[in-house]
Amino acid sequence: MKRNTIGFILVVSLVIFSSFSFGQDLLIKNGTILTVTKGTVPKGDILIIKGIIKQIGENIKAPRGVKIIDASGKYVIPGIIDSHTHIALTGTNESAEAITAEVKMRDVLNAEDRSIYTAISGGVTMVHTMHGSGNPIGGENIVIKTKWGKTSEEMIVHDAYRTLKFALGENPKRSNSRTIGTPRYPQSRMGVNAIIRREFLKAKNYMEQWDRYLKAKKSKKSAKNLIAPRKDLRMEQLADMLRGKMIARCHSYRADETLEFIKLSKEFGFKIACFEHVSEAFKIAKELAEEKIGISVFLDNWAYKVEASEGIAYSASYCTKKGVLVSLNSDSGERIRRLFNDAAKAMKYGRLSEEEALKLVTINPAIQLGVEKIAGSLEVGKHGDIAIFNEHPLIAYTHCEKTIIEGEVYFDRTQYLKEREEMEKRKKEEEKKKEKKGGKK
Amino acid sequence: MKIKKNRLLICLFTVTLLLAATSSARVTPTYAIVNCKIISVTGSPIEKGTIIIRDGLIESLGPQGKISIPEDAEIIKAEGQFAYPGLIDAHTNSFLELPKEEPRRPGAASTAAVDPQQKEKAQHPDLMALKLLKPKKTAVADLHKIGITTVLVAPERGIYAGQSVLLNVNGENAEPMVIKSPVALHVNFTTARGTYPSSLMGTMAFLRQSFLDTGHYSSHKSLFTKSPRGLKRPEHNPFLEALSPYAVKKSPIFFNCANLEDIKRALGLIKEFKLNGFLTGANEAWRVADLLTKHAKVPLLVSLNFKPPMTSIYVNQGEELKKKAEEEIYPANAANLYKKRLTFAFTSQGLKKSSDIPKNVQKAIKAGLPKEEALKAMTIIPAKFLGVSSFLGSLEPGKIANIILTSGEIFDEKTKVKRVFVDGISFEIKEPPKGEQPAKVNIAGKWSVTVSSPMGEMESTMELEQEGNEISGSISSSMGKWEIRDGILSGNELALSITATIMGETMDMSFSGTAERDSIEGTITIMEWSAELKATRIPDREY
Numbered sequence: 001m002k003r004n005t006i007g008f009i010l011v012v013s014l015v016i017f018s019s020f021s022f023g024q025d026l027l028i029k030n031g032t033i034l035t036v037t038k039g040t041v042p043k044g045d046i047l048i049i050k051g052i053i054k055q056i057g058e059n060i061k062a063p064r065g066v067k068i069i070d071a072s073g074k075y076v077i078p079g080i081i082d083s084h085t086h087i088a089l090t091g092t093n094e095s096a097e098a099i100t101a102e103v104k105m106r107d108v109l110n111a112e113d114r115s116i117y118t119a120i121s122g123g124v125t126m127v128h129t130m131h132g133s134g135n136p137i138g139g140e141n142i143v144i145k146t147k148w149g150k151t152s153e154e155m156i157v158h159d160a161y162r163t164l165k166f167a168l169g170e171n172p173k174r175s176n177s178r179t180i181g182t183p184r185y186p187q188s189r190m191g192v193n194a195i196i197r198r199e200f201l202k203a204k205n206y207m208e209q210w211d212r213y214l215k216a217k218k219s220k221k222s223a224k225n226l227i228a229p230r231k232d233l234r235m236e237q238l239a240d241m242l243r244g245k246m247i248a249r250c251h252s253y254r255a256d257e258t259l260e261f262i263k264l265s266k267e268f269g270f271k272i273a274c275f276e277h278v279s280e281a282f283k284i285a286k287e288l289a290e291e292k293i294g295i296s297v298f299l300d301n302w303a304y305k306v307e308a309s310e311g312i313a314y315s316a317s318y319c320t321k322k323g324v325l326v327s328l329n330s331d332s333g334e335r336i337r338r339l340f341n342d343a344a345k346a347m348k349y350g351r352l353s354e355e356e357a358l359k360l361v362t363i364n365p366a367i368q369l370g371v372e373k374i375a376g377s378l379e380v381g382k383h384g385d386i387a388i389f390n391e392h393p394l395i396a397y398t399h400c401e402k403t404i405i406e407g408e409v410y411f412d413r414t415q416y417l418k419e420r421e422e423m424e425k426r427k428k429e430e431e432k433k434k435e436k437k438g439g440k441k
Numbered sequence: 442m443k444i445k446k447n448r449l450l451i452c453l454f455t456v457t458l459l460l461a462a463t464s465s466a467r468v469t470p471t472y473a474i475v476n477c478k479i480i481s482v483t484g485s486p487i488e489k490g491t492i493i494i495r496d497g498l499i500e501s502l503g504p505q506g507k508i509s510i511p512e513d514a515e516i517i518k519a520e521g522q523f524a525y526p527g528l529i530d531a532h533t534n535s536f537l538e539l540p541k542e543e544p545r546r547p548g549a550a551s552t553a554a555v556d557p558q559q560k561e562k563a564q565h566p567d568l569m570a571l572k573l574l575k576p577k578k579t580a581v582a583d584l585h586k587i588g589i590t591t592v593l594v595a596p597e598r599g600i601y602a603g604q605s606v607l608l609n610v611n612g613e614n615a616e617p618m619v620i621k622s623p624v625a626l627h628v629n630f631t632t633a634r635g636t637y638p639s640s641l642m643g644t645m646a647f648l649r650q651s652f653l654d655t656g657h658y659s660s661h662k663s664l665f666t667k668s669p670r671g672l673k674r675p676e677h678n679p680f681l682e683a684l685s686p687y688a689v690k691k692s693p694i695f696f697n698c699a700n701l702e703d704i705k706r707a708l709g710l711i712k713e714f715k716l717n718g719f720l721t722g723a724n725e726a727w728r729v730a731d732l733l734t735k736h737a738k739v740p741l742l743v744s745l746n747f748k749p750p751m752t753s754i755y756v757n758q759g760e761e762l763k764k765k766a767e768e769e770i771y772p773a774n775a776a777n778l779y780k781k782r783l784t785f786a787f788t789s790q791g792l793k794k795s796s797d798i799p800k801n802v803q804k805a806i807k808a809g810l811p812k813e814e815a816l817k818a819m820t821i822i823p824a825k826f827l828g829v830s831s832f833l834g835s836l837e838p839g840k841i842a843n844i845i846l847t848s849g850e851i852f853d854e855k856t857k858v859k860r861v862f863v864d865g866i867s868f869e870i871k872e873p874p875k876g877e878q879p880a881k882v883n884i885a886g887k888w889s890v891t892v893s894s895p896m897g898e899m900e901s902t903m904e905l906e907q908e909g910n911e912i913s914g915s916i917s918s919s920m921g922k923w924e925i926r927d928g929i930l931s932g933n934e935l936a937l938s939i940t941a942t943i944m945g946e947t948m949d950m951s952f953s954g955t956a957e958r959d960s961i962e963g964t965i966t967i968m969e970w971s972a973e974l975k976a977t978r979i980p981d982r983e984y
Contacts, residue, residue, distance in 0.1 A: 090702070090752065096639035100646075103638075107645035110702060112754040131642075139642055152702065225668040227661055231653050233646055 023051025024407035026384060027062040031071030034393070036078055036355065036362050037377035046076065048384030051406030056378060069409075074401065075392050077358065078377050079125025079385035080339050083296040083365035084249075084276050084329035086129055087115035087336065088144060088155070093132035098172065098184055099199050101164060101237035103139035105129055109152035115333030119146045120411040122337025123387030123400040126157065128369055131165040133251040133276075136172045136192045137199060138165035140237065141249060143369050145385070146403075148410050161370035163273060164241060167251035168192055168261060169307050176305065193260055200268045203238035247273040249296075253307035255280040262291055274368050276329070279311030285322035294325035294368045299342040300349065316360060317350020327365035337400075344394040354394055469865040471495045473510045477519035477846060481836035482526055482820045492524060494842040497865030501838050517867075519846050522859060525816070526835050527590025527843030531742050531823035532695065532721050532788035534597040535795070536608070538575040564633065567683035568603030570594045571622040574615035576608075579913050579926055583795045584610050586870055588851065590843040590863045591620070591833060593788075593823075595627045595695065600644055601651075601684075602627040605695070607827060609843065611863040624827065625693035625719065626684070630703045645706060652714045655681045655688035691717040695742070697790070700750040701725040708736050719826065722790055725750065727777035734781060740826040741783060743818075745801040746791035747771040769808070772801070775818070776809035786823035787815070794908060802852050815852055841865075880910040880930040882958045887979040890916065892965060894972035903976060912937060923950075930956060935963065 026048040033041040033056065045060040046053060062068050086092045090108040094100040109129075119127065126145050131138030143160035144152075170176055172192050174184060186192045209229045216222050240246040248265065252258045252275050265272050274294040275281065279302060281288065281295045288295060302311025320326045328343060330336035343357045352360075366376025374383045384407040391398040403411035472494040479490040479502060491508040493500040501508050510516065574594065584592065590610055596603035604623035611618055628648070632639050638647040658681040665672055686692045696707035698720050711718035720726070721742040726733060733741065747767060749756045755766035778785055787805075789798050802815050824834025832841050842865040849856040861868045885907040892899045901918030905925070912928025912935070921942055928937040939950040952974060954963010961976040 091640040091642055094638060094640040094643035094646075096633070096635070096637035096643065100637075100643065102646040102650065103640070103642040104645070105642065107706065108640075108642045108702075110752060112752060114757070139646075152705070223671055225664050225670075225672045227664055227672065228657070230657050233650050233653070 024384075025049050025063070025066040026404065026407040026409075027060060027066050027068045028071050028076055028386065028388070028404075029060075029068055031074050031076035031388065032392075033076045033378060034078075034355075034358060035378040036358050038379060046378065046384070046386070048404075048407035051384055051408070053378065053380050053382050053384050056380060069388070069402065071388055073390075075389040075398075076378070077123070077387050077389065077393055078362045078382075079375065079387050079403065079405065080123045080361045081327075081365040081369070081371075081376060082119070082124055082127040082330050082336055082339060082361075083274070083327040083368050084130060084331055085127050085333070085336055086132065086331070087119060087127060087333045088113040088129055088146075088152075093134035094139060095132075095134045098135050098186065098195055099137045099234065100131075100135050100139055101137045101199075101241075102233040103131065105131060105139060105142045106156070109142070109144070109155070111150065111152040111155060113333070115336065116146045116148045117411075118333055119336045120148055120403040121400060121413075121416075123340060123389065123393070123403050124336055125385040125387065125403060125405050126366075126369075126371070126375055127336070128160075128163070128249075128365070130163075130249065133165070133167035133171040134174075134177075135165075136167060136186065136195050137238075138167060140164055140246070143371065145405050146410070147405055147408075157369075157371060157374075159371050159374055161273060162240070162246040163249045163369075164237060164246050165251070166196065166248050166261070168257040169251075169253050170305060171251065189257055193257075193264065196261075196264060197267075199238055200242070200264075200270075203235050203242060204268075206232060206235040207239050207242065241270045242268060244271060247271040249274050249276060251276040253277055253279045253311075255283040259284060259287065262287065262293070273370075274325075274327075277308070277331075279308045279315070281324070282312060282315040282318045283310075285319045285324055288319065289323035292325075294327065294364070295319060296327045296329045296365070296368065298331070299328050299345045313345070313349040317346050317352045320346075320352060320356060320360070321350075325364055325367060326360055327368055328360045329365075340389070340393045340398070340400075341396070344396065347394060354392075357394055469494075469497050470867075471500075471511055471514045472517055472842075472862070472865070472867065473514035474517045474519050474524060474844070474846065475510070476505065477522045477524045479524045479836060480816070480851075482816060483835040483837060490524070492836065492844065494844070494862060494865045497842055499836060499838055499840050499842050499844070502836060517846075517860070519859075522846045522848060523850060524836065525588070525845050525847065525851050526820045526833075526840075527845050527861060527863060528588045528819040529591040529593075529786075529823040529827075529834065530584075530589050530789050530798070530819070531593050531786045531827060532605075532744075532790040533592050533594055534790065535580055536576050536592070536594045537570060537573045537596060539573060539596065539598065564601050564680065565596075565599055565603055566601035566626055566687075567679060568596050568599075569606070569623060570596050570603060571606040571615075571619065574606065574608075574618075576610075576613055576615055576618070577924070577926075578613050580795075581610055581613060585861045585863075585868050586858055587795060587799050588845040588847065588858045588861060589795070589798070590845065590861055593624060593827065595625070597627075597629075600629055600631055600633065600638070600647065602629055602697075604683075607829065609841070609864050611866050617864075620829065620833075621827075623686075623692075625695045626687040627695045627697065628707075629697045630699065630706060648710060649713070651681075651684060652688045652710070652716075655684040656714075659685050659689045688714065688716070691715070693717050693719055693740075695719045695721045697721050698723045698725075700752045701728045702752070704729050705732065708732065708739065711736075711739060721788060722746075724748075724771055724774050725753070726783075726785070727774045727781075730778060730781040730783060733778075733783055737783070741778070741785040742788045742790075742823070742826065743775055743778065743785045744788050744790045744792070745798055745805070746789075747774075747801060747804065748791070772804040773808035775805040775815070779810055779814055784822060785818055786826055787818040788823075796908060799852060803854060806852060812850070812852060878910070878932045880907065881932050882930070882956060883907055884912065884930060884935070884956050884958070884961065886981065888961065888976040889979050890918075890974060890976040892972050892974050894970070902979070933957065935961060939965075941967070 028046045033044045044058050047055040047060050088110050090110045094103045128143050130141040141163045143157040144155040147155050173187050186195050272293045274296050276296050278295050300313040303309045316326050339361045343361045346352045346357045363376035366372040375385050386404040387400050388402040389398050390401050401413045474492040479487040487504050489505045491505050492502040593605050593607050595605035605625050606622040607620040607624050608618040609620055638644045661675040687694050694716050698704045719740045722744045724744050749766045749771050756763045806815055821834040824830040842862050844862040846860040847856050847858050858870050884905050888903040890901045890903045903916045905914040910930045912930050914925045916923050923939050923941045925937050925939050933955050935956040937952040941948045941950050950967045952965045959978040965972050965974045
C-alpha cells in the first residue's frame with residue numbers, strides 16, 4: 001500500500017519537475033552554511049541566479065520574484081557527491097568478454113531509476129555511475145546530476161573527466177561467480193595484470209598503425225589506393241587512455257595488486273584518478289600520496305570477502321592524514337542516502353575534523369571527478385547544488401530536508417511527507433466508498 | 442524493306458512475349474462495386490459511388506452515374522456499405538516460421554560461457570523473411586476479417602533480426618503476395634544472450650562497430666575494384682555484405698524501440714551514421730515528442746501494443762498505476778503524438794492476436810485520436826513510409842485494387858468487414874455459422890494426446906490456440922506435424938478439422954467431442970475409420 005502511494009508521488013513529482021527549464025533563481029536565508037572550503041557562516045544566506053551561486057553572506061536581499069527558502073536553524077551544505085555507484089543504468093556489466101572498453105554507460109542511462117529519488121532523499125546531487133567490476137577493463141563511466149524527473153541528457157555533467165573502469169582481483173577473475181561452460185580468461189591475478197598489459201600493447205600497435213597511415217596520406221608520394229586502418233572502438237578507448245584523454249578508475253582490494261597496477265600505468269603512461277574500495281589502502285598510503293592517486297572507499301565495510309579481509313575502519317582517516325585524496329562511496333542505490341552518516345563515522349574512526357569528514361563526500365569526490373570548479377563546495381561561481389539538513393549533517397539523528405540542484409528544489413521532505421499522507425487518506429476514503437457500495441449490493 | 446521486315450518481326454516477337462507474360466499471371470474478373478460510400482483517404486468522400494476494378498487495379502471510381510459500368514463486370518451491390526483502401530500493417534511478425542529457439546540456460550548471461558552458435562543466433566542481418574514465409578489460411582482469413590490487405594513481415598529475434606518483406610495478402614501462397622523484398626533491415630536493442638554483446642551497452646557498442654566495419658569494408662572493396670595493385674585483397678565477409686545496403690547505401694533500417702531511451706538510442710545512431718532509420722514499436726513516443734519533432738524526417742511506426750515496457754516508471758509503482766497505464770496512459774500515445782502534429786503509422790508489432798488491432802485502434806480513438814487520422818495511419822502514411830504510395834494506400838484510379846467493404850464506418854465497434862479485394866481478388870468474409878455458443882472454457886495451451894484404435898495406441902502432443910470460440914493449432918506425432926483449423930468450441934462441444942499428411946497423401950480428419958479445462962475426449966474420424974481420442978493438459982512450466 002505504502003509502495004503504491006510512494007509511486008504516485010514519484011510520478012506526480014516527475015511530471016511537475018519536467019515542466020521546468022534549466023537553472024533556477026533561489027535565495028536560501030539564515031542557515032548555518034558549511035561551505036567546506038571557505039569555513040562556516042553561522043547565520044548566512046546563499047543567492048543562486050540561473051542555477052549558479054552569485055553571493056554567500058549575511059542579509060542578502062532577494063531580487064524581485066526570486067523564491068526564498070527560510071533555513072533558520074538548519075544546516076546548509078554542498079550537495080553530496082557519490083564517486084562510485086551504479087544507479088540510473090540499464091545493466092552494469094558487459095560480462096561476455098573480459099575486455100570491453102568500448103561500452104559506454106552513457107548509452108544505457110535510465111532516468112527513471114527510483115534510486116535517483118533515493119539518492120536525493122539523502123542530499124546527493126551528483127554521482128559517478130560506473131561499469132561493474134566484472135572485467136579487467138570494463139567500460140566508460142559517466143557523471144550525472146540526480147535531477148529526478150529530467151531526461152537522461154539533462155542529467156549529464158559534461159565538465160567531468162572521461163573515466164574508464166578497470167578491475168583487479170576476485171571479480172574480474174570471476175572467483176565469486178558461478179561460471180557455466182568454458183571459464184573465461186583470466187582466472188588469476190597474474191592473468192588480470194597480463195591481459196591489461198596485452199590490451200595496452202595492442203592499443204599502442206593500433207595507434208602506430210594509424211600514425212603510419214596518416215603520415216603516408218600526407219606525403220606526396222602516397223599511393224592512390226591507400227586505405228585507412230579499420231576503426232576499432234575498443235582500441236580507440238584505450239588509445240584515448242594513452243593520449244591522456246581519459247583516466248582510469250580502478251577497482252582493487254589488495255595492496256599488492258594496487259601497486260602492480262600503478263607500475264602498469266607508468267609503463268604505458270596512462271593516468272589513474274582513483275582506486276575503488278581498496279581495503280588495504282592504509283598499507284600503501286605513502287605510495288598513493290606520492291603518485292597523487294585518490295581512493296574511493298567504504299568507510300567501515302570489511303571482511304565480506306577474502307580479498308577484503310584486512311580492511312579497517314580507520315583507513316579513510318589514516319589515508320587522509322597521509323595526504324591521499326579520499327572519498328566515500330555507496331556502490332549502491334540504497335546506501336547512497338546515508339553517505340553523510342559514513343562521513344560522520346570518519347570522525348569516530350580516526351578523528352577527522354568536521355570539515356575533513358565532510359570533504360570525503362563533497363569536495364574530494366568532486367576533485368576525483370574533475371568537477372571541483374562547479375561543485376563540491378559552496379563558493380560563488382559554483383553550481384547551486386545544495387543539501388539542507390535539519391541538524392548538523394554529521395550528527396547521528398540528522399536527516400536531509402531539501403535537495404537543490406542548480407537552484408531547483410528536487411527533494412522536499414515536508415512536501416513529500418504531506419503528499420504521502422494525503423494520498424493515503426484518499427485511498428482510505430476510496431476503500432470506504434467501495435465497502436459501502438459492496439454493502440448495498 | 443528488309444529493315445522494315447525485321448522491325449515487324451521484332452514487334453511481333455515482343456507482342457508474343459508480352460502476351461505470354463500476361464497470360465501466365467492470374468486473371469482476375471472485372472468488378473463494379475456499386476452504391477457504396479467511398480472513402481478514398483486522399484480525396485473527399487463520395488456518398489454514393491461506383492468503383493471499377495479491372496486487372497487487379499482500380500480502373501475508375503466516382504459518383505454513381507458518372508462512372509459507366511463495363512459489360513463484362515461482375516456487379517457487387519454494396520448498398521449502405523463503405524469502401525476504404527485496404528489497411529496496411531507496416532510491421533508484423535506473423536506469417537513466419539522461424540527456427541526454434543533453444544531455451545536460455547539459467548545464469549548464462551551473467552557468466553563468461555561463450556557459445557559460438559549463440560552468436561550466430563543473435564546476429565543474422567542476412568535472414569530473409571521472404572524465405573521463411575508460411576502464410577496460414579487462418580492467418581490470412583484473420584487479416585481479411587479486420588480489413589488488412591498489406592503487411593510488412595519482419596523477423597523478430599536477435600540484434601540484427603533480418604530483412605523484411607512487403608506482402609499483399611492475396612491468397613495462401615507466399616510468392617504471388619510479394620510486393621517488395623527486402624524492404625528493411627530490422628534491429629532490436631536486445632542482447633546476444635550468453636555471448637558478446639550480452640548487455641545493452643555492449644549491443645550499442647556492437648552496433649556502432651558493425652556500422653563502422655561495413656563502411657570500411659565497402660570502401661576497401663570499391664578501392665580494390667578500382668586499383669587493386671599494391672592493395673591487400675578484402676576478405677569476403679557475409680555479415681558485412683548483408684549490412685552494406687543499409688549501412689552504406691542507406692536502405693531503411695527499422696529500429697525497434699521498446700521504451701523512450703531506445704528511441705533516443707536509435708535517433709543517436711541514425712544521426713551518427715547518417716542512416717535511413719525508422720522508429721518502430723515506440724509506444725513511449727509521446728514522452729519524447731519534442732525530440733521527435735526535431736527529427737521529423739525519421740518515419741515513426743507506432744505499435745498498437747499498449748503494454749507498458751518493463752522500464753516504465755508507471756509499472757513499478759504498484760498495481761493501481763500499472764492498470765491506469767495499460768488502460769489510459771499508453772493507449773493515448775497516438776493521440777498525444779497527433780496533438781504534437783507528428784506523423785505516424787500504426788503497426789501490430791508485439792500484438793499476439795490480430796483481432797486486437799481494431800480493438801486497440803478504437804482505444805486510441807477513444808483517447809483522443811481523430812478517426813480519420815487513425816485511418817491515415819493505416820493507409821496512406823505507411824504507404825508513403827514504405828515507398829509504395831504511388832500504387833497503394835488510397836482509392837485512386839491506377840492504384841492496386843486493395844479495397845475493403847465494411848458494414849459501417851471503419852473502427853466503429855459494431856462495424857464488420859464484409860468483403861476485401863486484394864490485387865483485385867475478391868474475398869467474402871464469412872460470418873460464423875449460427876447456432877454456435879460462446880466457449881465455456883479456455884483450452885488454449887499444450888496437450889498430451891492418446892489416440893486408441895483397434896490397431897493400437899498412438900501418443901502425440903497438441904498445441905491449441907483459442908480466440909473466442911474459434912480454435913486452431915497443431916498436432917505433432919511421430920507421423921509429423923498436422924494443422925488443426927476451423928475448430929469451434931461451442932459451450933463444451935468441440936469440433937476440429939485436421940489436415941493430415943500420411944505417407945505423402947493429404948487427408949482430412951475430423952474430431953468431435955467435449956472439452957473441459959484440463960481434458961478433451963471424443964472421436965476422431967478419417968474417412969470411414971474412427972478412433973477414440975483422449976487429451977490431458979500439459980501444465981505450463983513455472984518460472
